Amino acid sequence: MNAVPSVGVADQTAPRPEPPLALLCELTHRCPLRCAYCSNPLELERSANELSTAQWKDLLDQAARLGVLQVHFSGGEPTVRKDLCALVAHAASVGLYTNLITSGVLMTPQMAQDLAAAGLEHAQIGFPDIDEDGSTLITAFKGGLERKYAAAEALRAVGIAITMNAVITRHNLDRLPQMFAVAQQIGARRIEVANVQYYGWGLKNRASLIPSPEQLAWMNDCVEQARERLKGLLTIDYVIPDYYAKRPKSCLGGWGRRFLNVTPSGKVLPCHAAETIPHLQFDTVTERPLKDIWEHGTAFQAYRGEAWMPKTCRSCDFKEADWGGCRCQALALAGDAAAMDPTCEQSPLHQSVRALAEAEAAAGQTQIIYRDFSQS
Ligand code: SF4
Numbered sequence: 001m002n003a004v005p006s007v008g009v010a011d012q013t014a015p016r017p018e019p020p021l022a023l024l025c026e027l028t029h030r031c032p033l034r035c036a037y038c039s040n041p042l043e044l045e046r047s048a049n050e051l052s053t054a055q056w057k058d059l060l061d062q063a064a065r066l067g068v069l070q071v072h073f074s075g076g077e078p079t080v081r082k083d084l085c086a087l088v089a090h091a092a093s094v095g096l097y098t099n100l101i102t103s104g105v106l107m108t109p110q111m112a113q114d115l116a117a118a119g120l121e122h123a124q125i126g127f128p129d130i131d132e133d134g135s136t137l138i139t140a141f142k143g144g145l146e147r148k149y150a151a152a153e154a155l156r157a158v159g160i161a162i163t164m165n166a167v168i169t170r171h172n173l174d175r176l177p178q179m180f181a182v183a184q185q186i187g188a189r190r191i192e193v194a195n196v197q198y199y200g201w202g203l204k205n206r207a208s209l210i211p212s213p214e215q216l217a218w219m220n221d222c223v224e225q226a227r228e229r230l231k232g233l234l235t236i237d238y239v240i241p242d243y244y245a246k247r248p249k250s251c252l253g254g255w256g257r258r259f260l261n262v263t264p265s266g267k268v269l270p271c272h273a274a275e276t277i278p279h280l281q282f283d284t285v286t287e288r289p290l291k292d293i294w295e296h297g298t299a300f301q302a303y304r305g306e307a308w309m310p311k312t313c314r315s316c317d318f319k320e321a322d323w324g325g326c327r328c329q330a331l332a333l334a335g336d337a338a339a340m341d342p343t344c345e346q347s348p349l350h351q352s353v354r355a356l357a358e359a360e361a362a363a364g365q366t367q368i369i370y371r372d373f374s375q376s
């Protein structure tokens, strides 16, 4: 595959970008779990480098002034931060919609009450499985499932809306029908059935996690039937593995168009995996105003708009639907972040990428490499 990376070309004639819709605050990379598909980078940031409470609050002020509407508090596990409630309250006070993305394993009834009092509106709880052994296999954390159920109960009791994030691998997909029932039992209004996206730790473990095309076809039917049966009762979002798609997803609504990600130490990224693209330079909120980073930061300009796109994408009817797909995936699979996303069927690499996924699913590798701070 192409091993010569090319740098994105900023469109100098492009108008000033619209304000971002959403800000993801990765408050910390600390987490008691060690998930095989964690979306955090391979080089995790240590707690000593995390932004202070005052710095996060200043960032939230800047985000609200910039026009951001939603803030997602994530990690690592965001509940390890002692100032989480203070940050939620601050976000709410400046008019931001607040969402917590959590494993749930550290949630207590008191914490749920404090979060509700702080103004938290919504929580997404990650479920690697609904079977205890299956959950432990993915997270290397025993007893997690019961804690997740308890977290859902505690959050629901104080009126915080819940989404169940069911992360799908070939280890748990047989239990998909029961996952819909669990979502209803825990009082979720929405379930996100999300196949693992293969970046970072997920990419390292792809051969041990990816389902086969036959399993995907079965999942598609299962989701379709559940959508019909649960219409009006449970919203079902569904994300398939890109490798079996005909066209790529619109990655976060397009690079530098809708979304900002801030790492624990304050680096501002166009997407959570952007640090996998080695030639990009990322600004930090402690050194440059957020508005300036969003509008003029080189990492945001690199693949914003269409000037950087390969010719096939520039002349394609779907270019404003998927914005050329995922740059991190293009780098991981084609060796060039400015190449066509190989999950697009118009890419010359599409067939080989699909064949690779099929071969890995058929080989059935079982060894898992767990997320690990010692690689940092
Ligand atoms: S994916 Fe797993 S290891 Fe990574 S932050 Fe979430 S709960 Fe922790």
Ligand code: SF4
Residues within 6 Å of the ligand: 247, 248, 312, 313, 314, 316, 317, 318, 319, 320, 322, 323, 324, 325, 340, 341, 344, 345, 346
């Ligand atoms: S050619 Fe480019 S813009 Fe068109 S569908 Fe494929 S990736 Fe998307």
